[in-house]
Amino acid sequence: MARRRYHDGLALHQALPGQFLPFLVAAMSFLAALALAGGIAAHNLSQRWTHGAGAVTTVQVPGPDDPAAGSGTRIAAVQDILTHAPGIVAAHRLSDAELRNLLAPWIEQTGDASLPLPAVIEVHTAAGQDPMSPLLSRLEAIAPGVMVEHDSIWSNRLAALAGSLQACALLAVLIVMTVAVCVVMAATRAGLQTRRQAIVLIHSLGAMDSYISGRFASRVGLLALVGGLGGSLAALPMLLAMSHLAAPFSAMTDAPVLAPVDWRDPRAWADIVPHALLWMLLALPPAAGITGWITTQLTVRAWLRRLP
C-alpha cells in the first residue's frame, strides 16, 4: 500500500501563508534590534562615564608634612581616613614627579621650581556612590584647608541621561513586542477563520484543544523564528556600521580613533560590536519564535473556548 502524506485537515499553509508573517516579524525584529542596540550603547556609555574619569575625586592637602590635629602628619592622617572609608576603591597619592609633570605648564610660567606644592591624592570611588561628602568634615578637622574636587558632577548627569536613553530603548522594545504580539494574534485569528470549517470538524471528531493550538503554534513559531532571523540579519550591517562609528564614544579606553576594519573578516566584527549586542542578535530569532508560539497558543485556545 502506497504511503500517503499526512493530512489532518487544518491545511496550515493556507491558514498561515509563509510570506506575510515572517516579513512582518522580520520588520519588528529589525526595529527591536535597533532599539536594543540603542539601549546597550547607552548602557556602555553610562558604564564608561561612571567607572572612568567621572569616578575620580581629587583631594589637595596643603602643608602635607605639617602635624595633623591628632597625631602624625596631615597627609598620613588624610590617607588613613581615605583608605579605610567605604565606597573608596583606591586612594593614590601623586608622587612629586607626577605632580610636577602635571603642573609643568604653570611652574614653567612662574619659573620657580621650589614653589611649595600641596600633596594631591587621586581617589577612585565606587560607581554610583559619593563617599567623599560625609568625610569632608573629618578631613577638615585633621587637615584644615584640605580641598576636595569632585569630577563626577557632569558624569553623573551624563549617566542619568544614559539611564533615560536606556529606559526609552526598553520602552521602544516593549512597544515593538506589543505590536508584534498583536500582529501574530491578528494573523492567527485570520487563519482560524480561514480554516473554521475544518477546525470545527476535527474538534467534533475529538481533537484536543492542545492538539489544534499546538499545530497552529508550531507553524507560527517557525514562521516567527524565520522572521526573527531575517530581522537580525538585516540589522547586522547597520549595527556593525553604527558600532564602528560609535567606537570612540563607547570604548572603555581613551583611544578615540577609528581604526580601519577588514569587513570581510567576521572576527573583526566581534571586535567592533559589543558582545552584548552580538548575543542580543543571536537571541532575537528564538525570542521571536517563542513569543509567536506562546501568543498563538493563547489565541487559539481562547478561540476554541467558543466551541463546546
Added chain:
Amino acid sequence: MFRLHDVSYAYGGNRAGVAALSHISLDVAQGEFRWLLGPSGAGKSSLLSILSLEVQASAGMVEILGVPVMQARRSNLARLRRRIGTVWQDFRLLPDLSVFDNVALPLRLQHRAEDEIAHEVHAIMKWVGLENRLDARPLQLSGGEQQRVAIARAVIYRPALLLADEPTNALDERQAGRLMAMFHRLAELGTTIVVATHNDAIVEKYPAPAIELAHGHMVRDYR
C-alpha cells in the same frame, strides 16, 4: 449508554433564545437501535447535536457513555467525542482533502499508525463501494457518494454511540438497505445507534423502537 433528564435547549441562549427542545428525558441502553422521528423543526437535529456534544443543553442532565457532560472537563469531552460517530445531514466533508484523507481523519486524530489507517480506510471504502474514488475530492462526488463517505468516516473507528441525521436522504433503495443492514449489525456488536429521519417508508420497512418529537417536545418513546 446515554441518559437525558429534563433536558431543554434554546438557540442563542436560555433567556432570549428560541426554544428547540423542552424537558426531554430519555434512557437508551447499549446496543439499542432507535429511530428519532418527527417533522422538520421538531428538534431532531438539536437532540442529535446535544448527543454529539456539538452544543450544550441549556438545562437538565446529560450523561453519555457514563460521562456527565455538563460537569465534564474539556479534555474529557474531547475523549468522549472520539467514542461518538456522527453522520451529519450536510455530510461535513472537507473539500480540500481527498476522500481517503476525509475518512482517515478520525483515526489520525487518534494517532493511529499510517499502515493501519490505510488498511482500515480501504476496508471501509470497499464496503461502501467507493474503493475506486479514494483520491477524488468530495466536490467531485455525487450527493449519494458524499453521503457514503460521511458514513464511512463516522463508523471507521467503531464508535460506541452512532448518531445519524437523515443518513438515507441521498441514497437509493439498495444502498439504503445496505446501510440499514450495517446499522443493525453494528447494534448487535454493541454500538448504540440513533437515526433521525422523516422518511416514514424506511421506518416501516425497518421497524425498530422510536423516539418521536414534535415542536421540541417528546411525543412518544416507544419500544
